[in-house]
Amino acid sequence: MHKLTKKRQGSDTSSGCSSLIELELSPQRNNSDLDESQLTKEESLKLRNQHYASVTSLFFRHDPLMIVKGKKQYMYDENGNQYLDCINNVAHVGHCHPAVTAAATQQISQLYTNCRYLNDNLSTYAHRITELFPQPLNVCFLTNSGSEANDLALQLARAHSGGTEVITLDAAYHGHTRSCMEISPYKWVDKVKDKPSYVHVASSPDVYGGKHADAENPAHEYAMDVKHIINNIKQDGKQLSSFIMESMQSCGGQILPPSGYMLEAFRHVHEAGGLCIADEVQVGFGRVGTHYWAFETQGALPDIVTIGKPMGNGHPISGVITSQKVAESFRKISDHYFNTFAGNPVSCAIGHAVLDVISDEKLLKHAEIVGNYALQGMQKLKEKHQLIGDVRGIGLFLGMELVKDRTKKTPATDEAYEILHRMKERFIIISVDGPNNNVLKFKPPMCFSKDNTDQLLQALDDVITNVSASDDSSSNKKSMEVPKVKRAVLVQ
Amino acid sequence: MHKLTKKRQGSDTSSGCSSLIELELSPQRNNSDLDESQLTKEESLKLRNQHYASVTSLFFRHDPLMIVKGKKQYMYDENGNQYLDCINNVAHVGHCHPAVTAAATQQISQLYTNCRYLNDNLSTYAHRITELFPQPLNVCFLTNSGSEANDLALQLARAHSGGTEVITLDAAYHGHTRSCMEISPYKWVDKVKDKPSYVHVASSPDVYGGKHADAENPAHEYAMDVKHIINNIKQDGKQLSSFIMESMQSCGGQILPPSGYMLEAFRHVHEAGGLCIADEVQVGFGRVGTHYWAFETQGALPDIVTIGKPMGNGHPISGVITSQKVAESFRKISDHYFNTFAGNPVSCAIGHAVLDVISDEKLLKHAEIVGNYALQGMQKLKEKHQLIGDVRGIGLFLGMELVKDRTKKTPATDEAYEILHRMKERFIIISVDGPNNNVLKFKPPMCFSKDNTDQLLQALDDVITNVSASDDSSSNKKSMEVPKVKRAVLVQ
Numbered sequence: 001m002h003k004l005t006k007k008r009q010g011s012d013t014s015s016g017c018s019s020l021i022e023l024e025l026s027p028q029r030n031n032s033d034l035d036e037s038q039l040t041k042e043e044s045l046k047l048r049n050q051h052y053a054s055v056t057s058l059f060f061r062h063d064p065l066m067i068v069k070g071k072k073q074y075m076y077d078e079n080g081n082q083y084l085d086c087i088n089n090v091a092h093v094g095h096c097h098p099a100v101t102a103a104a105t106q107q108i109s110q111l112y113t114n115c116r117y118l119n120d121n122l123s124t125y126a127h128r129i130t131e132l133f134p135q136p137l138n139v140c141f142l143t144n145s146g147s148e149a150n151d152l153a154l155q156l157a158r159a160h161s162g163g164t165e166v167i168t169l170d171a172a173y174h175g176h177t178r179s180c181m182e183i184s185p186y187k188w189v190d191k192v193k194d195k196p197s198y199v200h201v202a203s204s205p206d207v208y209g210g211k212h213a214d215a216e217n218p219a220h221e222y223a224m225d226v227k228h229i230i231n232n233i234k235q236d237g238k239q240l241s242s243f244i245m246e247s248m249q250s251c252g253g254q255i256l257p258p259s260g261y262m263l264e265a266f267r268h269v270h271e272a273g274g275l276c277i278a279d280e281v282q283v284g285f286g287r288v289g290t291h292y293w294a295f296e297t298q299g300a301l302p303d304i305v306t307i308g309k310p311m312g313n314g315h316p317i318s319g320v321i322t323s324q325k326v327a328e329s330f331r332k333i334s335d336h337y338f339n340t341f342a343g344n345p346v347s348c349a350i351g352h353a354v355l356d357v358i359s360d361e362k363l364l365k366h367a368e369i370v371g372n373y374a375l376q377g378m379q380k381l382k383e384k385h386q387l388i389g390d391v392r393g394i395g396l397f398l399g400m401e402l403v404k405d406r407t408k409k410t411p412a413t414d415e416a417y418e419i420l421h422r423m424k425e426r427f428i429i430i431s432v433d434g435p436n437n438n439v440l441k442f443k444p445p446m447c448f449s450k451d452n453t454d455q456l457l458q459a460l461d462d463v464i465t466n467v468s469a470s471d472d473s474s475s476n477k478k479s480m481e482v483p484k485v486k487r488a489v490l491v492q
Numbered sequence: 493m494h495k496l497t498k499k500r501q502g503s504d505t506s507s508g509c510s511s512l513i514e515l516e517l518s519p520q521r522n523n524s525d526l527d528e529s530q531l532t533k534e535e536s537l538k539l540r541n542q543h544y545a546s547v548t549s550l551f552f553r554h555d556p557l558m559i560v561k562g563k564k565q566y567m568y569d570e571n572g573n574q575y576l577d578c579i580n581n582v583a584h585v586g587h588c589h590p591a592v593t594a595a596a597t598q599q600i601s602q603l604y605t606n607c608r609y610l611n612d613n614l615s616t617y618a619h620r621i622t623e624l625f626p627q628p629l630n631v632c633f634l635t636n637s638g639s640e641a642n643d644l645a646l647q648l649a650r651a652h653s654g655g656t657e658v659i660t661l662d663a664a665y666h667g668h669t670r671s672c673m674e675i676s677p678y679k680w681v682d683k684v685k686d687k688p689s690y691v692h693v694a695s696s697p698d699v700y701g702g703k704h705a706d707a708e709n710p711a712h713e714y715a716m717d718v719k720h721i722i723n724n725i726k727q728d729g730k731q732l733s734s735f736i737m738e739s740m741q742s743c744g745g746q747i748l749p750p751s752g753y754m755l756e757a758f759r760h761v762h763e764a765g766g767l768c769i770a771d772e773v774q775v776g777f778g779r780v781g782t783h784y785w786a787f788e789t790q791g792a793l794p795d796i797v798t799i800g801k802p803m804g805n806g807h808p809i810s811g812v813i814t815s816q817k818v819a820e821s822f823r824k825i826s827d828h829y830f831n832t833f834a835g836n837p838v839s840c841a842i843g844h845a846v847l848d849v850i851s852d853e854k855l856l857k858h859a860e861i862v863g864n865y866a867l868q869g870m871q872k873l874k875e876k877h878q879l880i881g882d883v884r885g886i887g888l889f890l891g892m893e894l895v896k897d898r899t900k901k902t903p904a905t906d907e908a909y910e911i912l913h914r915m916k917e918r919f920i921i922i923s924v925d926g927p928n929n930n931v932l933k934f935k936p937p938m939c940f941s942k943d944n945t946d947q948l949l950q951a952l953d954d955v956i957t958n959v960s961a962s963d964d965s966s967s968n969k970k971s972m973e974v975p976k977v978k979r980a981v982l983v984q
Contacts, residue, residue: 044615051618052607053633055823057830059608067609069602075609088605090832096601105597109588110561112806113580115544116551117559117567123536126543141545144636144808145833151669176831177643178671187827309832314604316636316808316833331547335679338549339668340582340801341637341808 041066041078059431060424070095073445073452075429084428084452089250089443092285092310093357100313103353107346114340115142121348128355129319132292134301136323142343146281146308147175149318153304154179154242156322157275160303160329163239167229167269170204171252171435174244174279183244186251186435200229202265204249204435205257208390208401209409219257223264230272240274242304247294250282253434254399254441256392262300275326278302281318285310286358287443289368289395297394313354317347363446364395371395373450374442377457385464387412398442400460401434411436415467422463428456533558533570551923552916562587565937565944567921576920576944581742581935584777584802585849592805595845599838606832607634613840620847621811624784626793628815634835638773638800639667641810645796646671646734648814649767652795652821655731659721659761662696663744663927666736666771675736678743678927692721694757696741696927697749700882700893701901711749715756722764732766734796739786742774745926746891746933748884754792767818770794773810777802778850779935781860781887789886805846809839855938856887863887865942866934869949877956879904890934892952893926903928907959914955920948 039047044066048058058064065083069076072094075083085091093100107121115122122142130138143149154166166183168174173186181187181194185201188194195201203211205222212221226243233240243265249255266276283294284307291297293305303326308318330337341347358364371394378391378400389403402412402419416432419440423430431441440460444452531539536558540550550556557575561568564586567575577583585592599613607614614634622630635641646658658675660666665678673679673686677693680686687693695703697714704713718735725732735757741747758768775786776799783789785797795818800810822829833839850856863886870883870892881895894904894911908924911932915922923933932952936944 039612039615041610044610044612047615047619048610051622051631052614052835053631053819053823053829055819055826055829056633056835057608057828058610064610067603067605067611070605075603075605091605096604098601101597101601104600105593108596109590109593111559111567112588113559113562113567113583116549118533118536118540118550118556119559120531120536122544123531123539127539130543139543139545141548145640145831147831148637148639148669155670155673176829177640177669178647179669181647189825189827314833314836314838316836316839327545327547331545333681334547335681336549337545337547337668339637339639341806343544343548344806344808346806347808 060421065424065429072097073448081427083424084444084455086429086442086444086448086456087431088445089282089287090309090314091445092287092313093354093361093363094445094447095314097313097353097357099357099360100315100350100353103349104315104346107349111345113344114338115343116338119345119348121345121352122343125348125351126343128352129307130321132355133305133321134296136325137302137305137321139322139324139327141320141327141337141339142347143318143320143339144316144341144347145175146279146306146318147177147180148339148342149281149306149308149320150174150183150244150277150279151177151179152320153244153277153279153306153322154183156304156320156326156330157242157277159333160326161239161241161273161275163241163274164198165200165233165238165240165274166198167200167202167226167240167243167274169245169249169252170201171249171255172204172244172246173249173251174246175281200233202226202229202243204252204255205261206253206255207258208392209436210255219260220264222258222261223268226265227268230268230274234272240269240272242275242277243269244277244279246279246282247298248283248288248394248397250397250441250443251433253401253436253439254393254397256394257298259298262295262298266300266302275303276300277304277306279306281306281308282443283397284308285354286364286367287395287397287446289364289366289371292364294397311354312347312350315347315350316341317351358446361447367395367446370448370450370453371398374398374453374456377453378460381457381461381464384461385468387415387464387468393442396442396444396446396448399434400440400442402438402440411438413437416440418467418470419460419463422467423459426459426463428459552913557916557921564589565940573919575916576947578921578934578936578940578948579923580937581774581779582801582806583937584779584805585846585853585855586937586939587806589805589845589849591849591852592807592842592845595841596807596838599841603837605836606830607835608830611837611840613837613844614835617840617843618835620844621799622813625797625813626788628817629794629797629813631814631816631819633812633819633829633831634839635810635812635831636808636833636839637667638771638798638810639669639672640831640834641773641798641800641812642666642675642736642769642771643669643671644812645736645769645771645798645814646675648796648812648818648822649734649769651825652818653731653733653765653767655733655766656690657692657725657730657732657766658690659692659694659718659732659735659766661737661741661744662693663741663747664696664736664738665741665743666738667773692725694718694721694735696744696747697753698745698747699750700884702747711752712756714750714753715760718757719760722760722766726764732761732764734767734769735761736769736771738771738774739790740775740780740886740889742889742933742935743925745893745928745931746885746889748886749790751790754787754790758792758794767795768792769796769798771798773798773800774935775889776800777846778856778859778938779887779889781856781858781863784856786886786889803846804839804842807839807842808833809843850938853939859887859938862940862942862945863890866890866945866948869945870952873949873953873956876953877960879907879956879960885934888934888936888938888940891926892932892934894930894932903930905929908932910959910962911952911955914959915951918951918955920951922948
């Protein structure tokens with residue numbers, strides 16, 4: 001571990017404040033006598049608050065979890081407490097899977113350089129990942145994050161279509177770069193001010209609480225929303241570039257589009273000369289169980305697919321898969337594309353190892369079986385608890401929407417946060433999301449078992465029983481990640 | 493290694509073409525019988541050409557180097573040939589440094605999750621990295637690439653200044669995301685079409701071949717270019733957001749701004765309410781020898797600094813360092829900032845290890861000593877060879893500009909590529925860059941020694957002697973990374 005005050009070069013050793021508030025008045029430090037090899041939770045939090053931007057996310061900010069170890073579907077705090085991780089879809093094949101660790105370790109000691117040199121790891125990974133997609137999606141770019149992948153996808157679509165206009169879904173989240181923020185209504189603090197003119201927002205295809213939830217054919221109605229936007233774009237004399245959607249919205253509230261939606265929406269987009277981008281950053285790599293990619297559940301064929309989070313089981317790797325035609329359009333208008341870290345031998349070795357584990361441990365079938373079991377259990381909870389308005393999902397991508405009133409579907413946001421906190425007290429980590437912050441999310445590592453499911457369901461049953469019986473459900477709201485976005489319940 | 497046809501799930505096993513050209517006609521594959529654990533160089537290249545986007549950079553594309561191992565300042569091809577690496581500033585403390593490998597290995601097996609949980613590695617790294625900056629730069633964001641860091645820096649500047657306009661330098665390169673491409677004239681294929689209206693281009697402060705190279709006070713003249721742009725922005729009724737510059741331009745041709753330039757340019761920017769962003773992605777972490785950060789050589793104080801490449805010795809990690817005030821401005825207008833992979837415990841452990849090695853091995857002092865030695869040697873070569881118009885640099889950041897005529901400074905681009913190829917034949921890797929592709933670049937791993945320098949200088953002496961005597965210096969031009977950008981010599 002590091003005793004940085006003895007090691008650092010060229011820095012001052014001034015003394016000063018002892019809290020964040022004092023720091024703002026006197027921006028100096030008194031950490032020079034701190035032994036950082038043995039930080040308490042409070043010391044670690046203090047250092048973070050002082051030197052890591054406070055706008056960054058931290059779960060349970062007022063009493064954050066200090067996590068020091070991860071193994072399979074479990075995480076461990078500094079006191080050795082074991083938490084059941086129901087939400088980390090990045091630790092896809094299980095936290096610190098030994099096969100992934102071994103691959104990383106071997107390659108890190110061998111070669112960790114850029115893709116300007118030929119290396120088998122990149123060549124074989126590019127082959128292998130594209131083989132997992134239907135034709136003509138047989139060429140890829142590797143990148144370092146979902147944001148980079150979506151940013152590049154938008155550039156590809158613009159190059160191929162020649163258009164400028166982008167259609168995105170309400171409540172979508174595609175990443176943190178400027179380009180991604182611009183197409184992520186989930187992150188807009190001011191829905192008018194933050195929406196650039198080239199961005200058009202179609203309704204989220206939510207069949208429980210969405211705009212066309214009660215329509216006879218929601219898939220058709222939601223697709224027609226896309227069509228209407230396209231018509232408006234044409235009337236304005238502009239050209240569509242792309243329609244981008246998460247194959248299943250996660251931040252948007254664990255939304256599964258109705259059957260037929262993608263096919264019909266994609267058809268409208270293609271007729272207008274636009275490209276369809278399926279963002280599989282959250283839901284790809286077999287999470288849905290029945291298929292490797294969530295768009296396949298809709299029988300649709302995107303022009304570009306972006307992948308990320310689970311791809312490296314924690315390691316920064318992501319990618320863009322497309323056709324030779326689209327890649328060629330981008331090549332024609334571009335100077336060489338170079339991304340320093342992308343496609344390095346370590347990232348590719350880790351990528352290979354993740355695919356190996358998914359295959360060797362038959363994780364798709366496992367996700368399908370455990371996911372069905374969990375969904376059935378959640379449906380039983382719904383029968384028992386009025387608070388649960390809807391349960392939905394496929395594979396290990398599940399959501400439970402909480403409402404105060406089943407008819408009006410009034411979001412039960414306070415209750416959702418209360419449940420979240422009580423689950424934490426029971427050493428189970430879930431999360432709350434959706435436009436109204438009333439959807440409990442479950443997207444655990446893929447090794448999540450039936451026993452874990454039983455534990456989760458039992459805890460949920462107990463906690464929901466208690467919360468439903470309690471009047472004081474708002475106490476914990478402030479200490480969680482409540483965004484500033486003006487959404488229904490939060491502005492009340 | 494991977495025999496992917498036996499492992500992959502959900503993919504077809506069709507057969508078809510045997511070359512890239514045939515592939516375009518019949519987009520199917522015949523790789524299913526390929527044992528990818530034992531690829532020849534040709535097979536690896538074929539797979540890459542088929543499945544990895546061809547717009548991506550590959551050195552010596554028509555006869556690329558297959559690299560299988562890296563150690564210290566050396567790389568090794570599939571036949572065990574050792575190459576002296578004079579250009580990889582990412583492998584900062586040496587390829588596969590055992591201390592970095594050990595830190596990565598330990599942490600990968602322990603915990604590899606996101607920064608929504610409190611973890612000492614992030615807290616202590618945030619503290620440690622900010623301690624390396626002058627006040628009030630005492631808060632950081634961690635990101636995954638230089639592009640992500642610059643993208644975020646631009647967002648911070650916009651939030652704090654309230655402005656929209658950005659001033660960048662000619663020949664600048666800041667990354668591959670859309671936002672970064674927009675401020676990177678180095679990457680613009682069409683200088684009129686690719687320049688967004690909010691972007692303004694100031695002259696590169698090049699004191700050898702630049703606009704004000706022959707002025708009495710180039711620093712002042714170049715800074716006045718920035719001032720004139722600011723005046724124009726004001727006249728248009730717009731507000732400056734930021735002035736972004738690489739503290740020393742690398743892709744732009746190893747450009748060291750004249751003394752006093754940053755101070756004066758920054759003053760103009762601050763007077764206009766804009767923020768100054770120093771991009772240290774290429775040149776930071778002690779490369780210049782005398783200081784940890786290249787902006788310090790100018791005695792200037794930026795508002796935001798971006799760091800990247802060398803930060804993880806190959807591992808994807810980067811960052812943005814700023815003041816509490818700027819970070820607070822961003823927080824006020826933002827929902828939570830979340831970056832999935834950024835600040836994970838493995839990236840931070842690696843970041844710590846890199847800082848440890850820089851300190852333990854006294855790499856700043858080493859870079860200063862070896863850099864001075866190399867610069868002196870290059871100056872002697874300049875005295876001997878008319879082809880060398882200029883040598884410049886500081887620490888292990890060095891450039892050698894080649895000209896056909898010392899008076900007219902006509903770029904010797906063909907000769908530069910010929911030298912590059914002949915150096916490769918002598919197992920020494922250098923690169924060619926700059927707006928006219930006539931600058932030989934040297935930015936080796938920081939463990940580069942005096943013996944390596946002797947080897948490099950001797951080889952350069954021999955090769956330049958031969959190239960200068962030869963008429964046939966254009967044969968290798970096409971096989972290197974010659975950009976499509978219409979620069980002086982390339983359009984001939």
